[in-house]
Amino acid sequence: MRRFSRAVLAAGAALCVGLVPAAPAAASATTTASPVRARATGFACVAAKAAKPPVPGVVLDVHGPGVDFTGAAGNFRAGGRKLRPTDAFRAASVTKTFTAAAVLKLAEQGKVGLEDRIGEYLDPGLVKRLxxxxxxxxxxxxxxxxxxxxxxxxxxYAADAGWMAAVQARPHRTWTSGELLDWALTHGKPYFKPGEGYHYSDTGYVLAARIIEKATGRPLHQAYRSLLLDPLKLHDTYLERRGHQGDAPLSHPYLGETDARHWNPTFDTHGGGGLVTTAADLTAFTRALFEGRVFAKAATLRTMLTPTRQSGDEAYGLGIQRVGSGDDSLWLHPGFWGAIMAYAPARRISVVATVNQAEDGGALLTLLQDAYKLAAGGSVPACA
Structure with a gap:
């Protein structure tokens, strides 16, 4: 979804300011316990600092050379038990990275072409309305x-205030992908002709999901599983559906003071969002993606990371955005409910986090900044 992503991505260039100038050497096997404990204490402090109202709880997972931290702070739900690092959370728009990866896998298999016109896969009547x-x-x-x-x-459609109001007014309503597309087609106008600009849009990912279903002959949740989740052994990741829940307890996401745990998930399960995951699974996916274990060809990852829209140090590829440059170049994607995945290729550092709050007041961005600074060898004064 759009609203949370916009706030994080607009501020994203600040991520890479003021970090250490050179990547630290990888820790050796003889590293003493004291620095390791000190760094773990720092990450725990960063998580605890973020887990303050309106944020109910935080899960933080950071990995890289000499860095191996997974922890949680705060609560599973407001006033409830303590949040655990193994609890699941809604990934929201982080799902877009999975959707793009699924399309790219199909492209490797010759079932989809990136330069193909969408009319080759979608209903002609729908295409004419676009x-x-x-x-x-x-x-x-x-x-x-x-x-x-x-x-x-x-x-x-997800940026339309009327649509979010409709979701909140009837949180148990079932939304079909067709209804989401109809909303986009009847409540707003195209931003520009195809290929003549850039504008973040969940609508395009609803169409991408339909292309995945057409190319695989399977519903989206099964396509995700066969293309990505099973090969990568992401057993705690799944497309949220009514009546289906994984083994890991699903923590409660909030929209301000509203607990949205029992909202009908179908308003956000059609390609642009909807995956439920854990910190361990999302870290495994993130590292597999950048370490060359998702695609059969290295060229496919290069295609994914080739930006078609670039402004200064910010650029968007296929389902993922880059902020910064040089050693502190960071590829990331955030999600509406306060989740994020990020990876710094030059430093081989991954940061995965959730704050379970759509209106977090900047807590997620600060959490990402602080965690990355610590992992890159810097310091966070409040946690020194």
């Missing part, structure tokens, strides 16, 4: 790639 500008439809010119890199120009 991207209508000046009485003419440009839907037939949209490519699969443009859905993934947000250059199709499609109106983002």
């Amino acid at each position: 991207s209508v500008i000046g009485g003419r439809s440009y839907g037939e010119t949209i490519t699969v790639r443009q859905l993934l890199d947000h250059t199709a120009g499609l109106y983002d």
Whole structure:
């Protein structure tokens, strides 16, 4: 979803300011326990610092050379038991990275082409309704790639205040992908002709999910499992559905003071969001992605990380964004409910976190900044 992502991504360039200038050497097997304990204490402090109202609880997972921390602070739900590092959480728009990876896997298999027109996979009637500008439809010119890199120009239903109001007014309503697309087509206009700009849009990922289902002949939750989750042994990750829950308890996400744990998840389970995961699973996916264990070809990852939209030190590839440059270049994706995955290739540092709060007041961004600084060899004054 859009609202949370916008706040984090707009501030993303600040992530790489003021960090140590060079990557630290990897820790040797003879590293003493004292520095290790000190760093673990620092990460625990960073998590505890973030776990303050309105944030109910924090899970933080940081890995890299000489760094191996997983911890939690705060509560499973407001006033409830303590949050555990093994508890599950809603990934929200972090799902987009999985969706893009699934499409790229299908491209490797020759089942989807990134430059293919979406009309090769989608209903012609729907395609004609897309991207209508000046009485003419440009839907037939949209490519699969443009859905993934947000250059199709499609109106983002998730950024529409009326849509979120409708979700909140009837939180137990079942939403179909068709209803989400109808909302996008009837409540707003295209931002630009396909390929002529950049605008983050969940609508494109709903269409990408339909392409995945068409190419695999399977519903989306099964396609995720066969393409990504089973091969990577991500057993605690799944597409949330009514009546289905994994083994790891699902912690309570909040929208301000509203507990959204029992909302019908279908408003966000159609390609742009909807995955439930754990810190361990999301870290495993993040590291597998950047260590070359998701795709069969190294060129596929390069394609994913090739930005089509770049502004200064910020750029968006396929389902993932880069902020910063040089050693502190960071690839990341946040999600509406306060989750984030991030990876610094030059330092081989991964940071995965959740704050379980859509209106977190900047807590997630600060948590990511602080955790990355510590992992990169810097310090956080409040936790020194």
